Amino acid sequence: MSASRTKFYLDKVNAKWLGVCSGIADYTGIDLTLVRVGVALLTIATSGWAFIAYLLIAWLAPNKPVGLYEGPEDAKFWQGVRSNPTRSTSEVRSKFRDIDRRLADIETYYTSRNTRLAEEIDALR
Template structure:
């Protein structure tokens, strides 16, 4: 896939206007309703011209989200986690691989301890 899953995209599928708030929600994993409420509050509480300028610049500069960027909701959650904390995501993936490796070693130990011919075959493969 040529599209980057860690890049900010406008979410035109869930857009109300230009898709900026929906894109921010997709990027961060926050519900789009809260992002829209926050945008309105920041605009009304004194950021009037700058929030609108930033909104239009983001809508003009950012690309639209490619269709089929995520294969599932679980995939979208994973990539949101990567964007929020790459180190934590890397640590989680490494932990999953360590767990798989440990379980595979347990299976190997079980079968080689009870089957000496299988143990000899496995040793010959190393």
């Protein structure tokens, strides 16, 4: 896939108007309603400057590619990568260590002298 999963995109699928708030929510993992309320309050507090920034972002940011994430778990993973890449890499390393340990246990069990296992394998043949 050529699209970067760590880049900001406009989310036109969940958009009310231009997709900036839904893009921010997708990028950060924050609830979409909270982002919309925050942008509205920020626009009021800055006398409209936030609205100009909103329009500028809508003009500059690309649309979210179709099929960027394979599912909700994939989207959640990439949101975590964007928020803290170091934590994400340590989580991946931890998962691989766990898989490696479990495979080593299976290998030890399979290669050991286990007559019950040998009988079960012979029964399957």
